[in-house]
Amino acid sequence: MIVVMKIGSPEAEIDRVTDELCTWGLSLERIIGKHKVVIGLVGETTDLDPLQVQECSPWIEQVLRVEEPYKRASRQYRHGEASEIVVNTPEGDVVFGEHKPLVVVAGPCSVENEEMILETAKCVKASGARFLRGGAYKPRTSPYAFQGHGESALELLAAASKASGLGIITEVMDSADLDIVAEVTDVIQVGSRNMQNFSLLKKLGAQEKPVLLKRGMAATIEDWLMAAEYILASGNSNVILCERGIRTFDRQYTRNTLDLSAIPVLRNLTHLPIMIDPSHGTGWSSYVPSMAKAAIAAGCDSLMIEVHPNPPKALSDGSQSLTPEAFDGLMKELLVVSKVMGKL
Structure with missing residues (x-):
């Protein structure tokens, strides 16, 4: 699952969302893109309701499930951006x-x-x-x-x-x-x-x-x-x-x-x-x-x-x-x- 933050999200708010999601027992990876920040959630996310995650902050643009078994290697994991x-x-x-x-x-x-x-x-x-x-x-x-x-x-x-x-x-x-x-x-x-x-x-x-x-x-x-x-x-x-x-x-x-x-x-x-x-x-x-x-x-x-x-x-x-x-x-x-x- 990935959490896409809105363009211009304050760093303090990204930190707050990250800290809160960590308390849910998930492993997080912050991906800094050219325009947006994406937070990758790794762990038991099958039963996690995307709407529940969305409610964590008004600065969250969308929450998406990564369907492929290769989560971190998936292009979707980086919200479509290529890694360098x-x-x-x-x-x-x-x-x-x-x-x-x-x-x-x-x-x-x-x-x-x-x-x-x-x-x-x-x-x-x-x-x-x-x-x-x-x-x-x-x-x-x-x-x-x-x-x-x-x-x-x-x-x-x-x-x-x-x-x-x-x-x-x-x-x-x-x-x-x-x-x-x-x-x-x-x-x-x-x-x-x-x-x-x-x-x-x-x-x-x-x-x-x-x-x-x-x-x-x-x-x-x-x-x-x-x-x-x-x-x-x-x-x-x-x-x-x-x-x-x-x-x-x-x-x-x-x-x-x-x-x-x-x-x-x-x-x-x-x-x-x-x-x-x-x-x-x-x-x-x-x-x-x-x-x-x-x-x-x-x-x-x-x-x-x-x-x-x-x-x-x-x-x-x-x-x-x-x-x-x-x-x-x-x-x-x-x-x-x-x-x-x-x-x-």
Whole structure:
């Protein structure tokens, strides 16, 4: 349930309403919009009469029930306003959001060595990327595949950030590694295989770093939003959703099926920013440019693109990685589409 205060409501009156509703045994979250203040009520609100809440103050404009099971992730919870996720990077704040410029995240699937990650960071920065992605801990289908260098790779990511000024996005696989990952990264990534690792999601919700939540391989949109709800309900409101392709019948020609229809669906259902990963979504570098441009046209807020200085020799996912030269060319094309879509 949400309580929408009228435009110009006195701060003292908002405080009074908040204090009174707290005495009803409810958890409250105050959402400051551009024009109005919305108070989110979380708890046993099923039997609560909206008219009873309305009578608390003449400054209450309306009281609405949030029908979706994902209460805090619902767009209705913010009275239709999109949320903006502000991320602190070495070169200043970067904002993810519906009405903000497109944010591009780029880098290799895995951090392989110092020379490679530093070279890649400098190249993608020069082309316009704002964040460097790179796996320190890698979840792999085969136990014999390269699993990442772990803690030493985190040190290399920190060095690459210092050298390039880029923010860092890297994945956490185990809650035991959360603290050490959070020390290095600016955004903590939850991979598709961990989307419903609820104990991990709760711990991510209890810390302050923004969280990038990738969609599970076989997850419905509601499954995905409910996973985001775990983070939001635990206290962290900074969640970015990333569509990275889902598992369908045809795997002969693409690695996954990139669900671009999720963009308008999510825009209607949730206030959270939307990122698209066309690299994992297709599995082939030749398909990445068209899907990246299509994603912007469909209305995404951010792109995650894999870039490697020598894809044929990459230790993981070389087939879907662009060379720095190809990435630079793509970024020039993305500027054209971004301008048309008002994302510059």
